[in-house]
C-alpha cells in the first residue's frame with residue numbers, strides 16, 4: 001500500500017471534471033516520484049478511482065512522455081503487474097530566487113533532481129528587467145531540454161505588503177509591491193507560483209535536507225534579512241498573505257536600534273547579513289564573510305557572539321509556538337559561520353528542552369546558496385501534494 005493519505009489525494013477537487021482529471025494526473029506523478037514505480041492497481045487504490053479511469057490517465061501521461069512503461073514485474077503468484085515510472089527527462093521545473101544580489105536559477109527534472117544551478121545578474125532589479133531576464137533564462141536553458149515545462153516557482157524576500165504600507169526595508173525589493181503571481185504567469189507564459197524566500201527554503205529543506213528525518217521543521221533563513229519558514233506535519237504554514245514567519249521585525253531589544261519598519265530593536269537589526277555588514281563596517285561581496293571567518297576577524301566574532309545572544313529568545317519562542325522536531329539555520333552564510341552562530345546561541349528553557357531528543361534543537365541546513373531557488377523549483381511539485389496550498393496568494397494558474 002502506498003503512503004499517500006487518501007483524504008489529501010481527494011482534497012480540493014470539487015465537481016469540475018477537468019480540474020479533477022488534472023488533479024489526479026498530478027497526484028499520480030507525485031506518487032511515482034515519492035514511491036518509485038507502481039502498478040495500475042496500486043495507483044487506482046491510492047486515488048480511489050476505477051481501473052479504467054486510471055488507465056485513461058496513464059495513457060495520457062505515456063503519450064506525453066511524462067511516464068514510462070517499465071514492463072511486467074513478477075512478485076509472488078498471479079499475473080505480474082505492469083509498472084509505471086516517471087520519465088526523468090519528460091518534464092522539468094524552473095526555480096528562481098530574486099534577491100538584492102541577483103538571481104539564482106535551479107532547474108529540476110521530473111524526479112526532483114537538480115539539472116542546472118546558476119547565478120546571474122539582470123540589468124536591474126525592476127520587475128520589467130527581471131522578467132525579461134527570467135524569460136531569457138528559460139529560453140536559454142530550455143533549448144537544451146527535451147521535456148515539457150511543468151511550472152515555475154519564483155521566490156523573493158518578504159514581507160509581501162501593499163505598496164501603501166511597504167517601507168524602505170533594505171531586505172525587500174522596491175517596485176515589486178503590486179506584482180502578483182498572475183502578472184508573472186502572464187509575462188512568462190507559464191503558471192508561476194510565488195513564495196517568500198524563507199518559506200521556499202523550508203520547503204527545500206523538507207524535500208532535499210533534514211525532511212527525510214522530520215516533518216515538523218522550522219527554518220531560520222538568512223537572506224538579506226532574516227525569516228522563518230515552518231512546516232507542520234509536512235505542510236507549509238503560509239498565513240493569510242504568505243507572510244507567516246516574518247520574524248525579522250519582532251522586537252527583541254525594546255528601545256534598541258531604529259528599524260525601517262518604524263520600531264526600535266527589531267531582530268533583523270541585530271541578526272541578519274545586513275546587521276553583520278553594519279557591524280563589520282563594509283559591504284558584503286561574495287566571499288567576504290568566508291575570508292573574514294578564515295582570518296578570525298574580531299569584528300565578525302563580536303557580531304556572532306551578540307547575534308547568538310539576540311537569537312536565543314526567538315529560538316525558544318519558535319519552539320514554544322510550533323514545537324518543531326528541530327530548527328534549521330540556513331541561507332546565505334558560509335557553513336562554518338552558521339555553525340559558529342549555533343554554538344553562540346545560549347539555548348533557553350522551552351518545550352524543546354527534552355532529555356531524549358532525536359534531533360538537535362538547532363542544526364545547520366543544506367548548503368545555502370541555492371536553498372531558496374531549489375525550494376522555488378520544488379513549488380510546482382509541492383502544489384501537487386497539497387493542492388489547497390496554492391489557492392491563496394500563490395495561485396497563478
Ligand SMILES: [Zn+2]
Nearest residue numbers: 249259261266
Ligand atoms: Zn523592524
